[in-house]
Amino acid sequence: MILTQLPAPKQPDYTLIEEQPLAVSYQLRLSPEIFYFQGHFPVQPVLPGVVQIHWAMAKGLEHFPIKGEFSRMEAIKFQQVIFPERAVTMHLSFDSDKNKLSFRFQDGDTPFSSGRIVYSEQE
Numbered sequence: 234m235i236l237t238q239l240p241a242p243k244q245p246d247y248t249l250i251e252e253q254p255l256a257v258s259y260q261l262r263l264s265p266e267i268f269y270f271q272g273h274f275p276v277q278p279v280l281p282g283v284v285q286i287h288w289a290m291a292k293g294l295e296h297f298p299i300k301g302e303f304s305r306m307e308a309i310k311f312q313q314v315i316f317p318e319r320a321v322t323m324h325l326s327f328d329s330d331k332n333k334l335s336f337r338f339q340d341g342d343t344p345f346s347s348g349r350i351v352y353s354e355q356e
Contacts, residue, residue: 242268247292256326257296261288265317280315285346289325289336293350297327299334301353307333309348321345 246262263270263280270278286306293299315321315338324337332352338345 244268245288250322252296255297255329256324257292258325259292259323261321261323263315263317263319263321267317270317278317280317282309282311282346285311285315285338286336286348286350289323289334289338290350292323293325293327293334293336296325297334298329299327299332299352301332304351304353307349307351309346310344311346312344313346315345 243264243266245264245267248260248262249257250260251258265278267280269281269284273279273281286309290303320340321338322340324339326335327333328335332354334350334352335348336350337347
C-alpha cells in the first residue's frame, strides 16, 4: 500500500482564541485517539515533547512571516507531562527581527513546555 493512501493520523482540535499580528493562541482538545498518544506509553499515554515542538512550528508557519529554514532550538523546557483530555493552551509569538518563534503550552498557571525555534537568516 502506498503511504499517501493511508488515512491521516488523528490530530488535536485547534480552537483559535486570540490572534494578533505577531502572536496567536489556540485551545487544544487532546482526544485519547490522537495518533501521538498511541504506544507512548501503553499504561499511561503522554504527549511526546517532540510533538509539542512540531505543532508549534506547524502553526507558526501558518500564521507568521517566517523566513529561512530551521536552524536551532533555544531554552526548551518540559515542566509537566501532558495527558489525554487535558485542557491545553498553545501560545505562539514571532520576533521578526530575530526570526524566532517562541512557544508555550500551559493550562492556566500550570506550564507544560516552552522554548524558542530559531530560523536561519534569509538573504
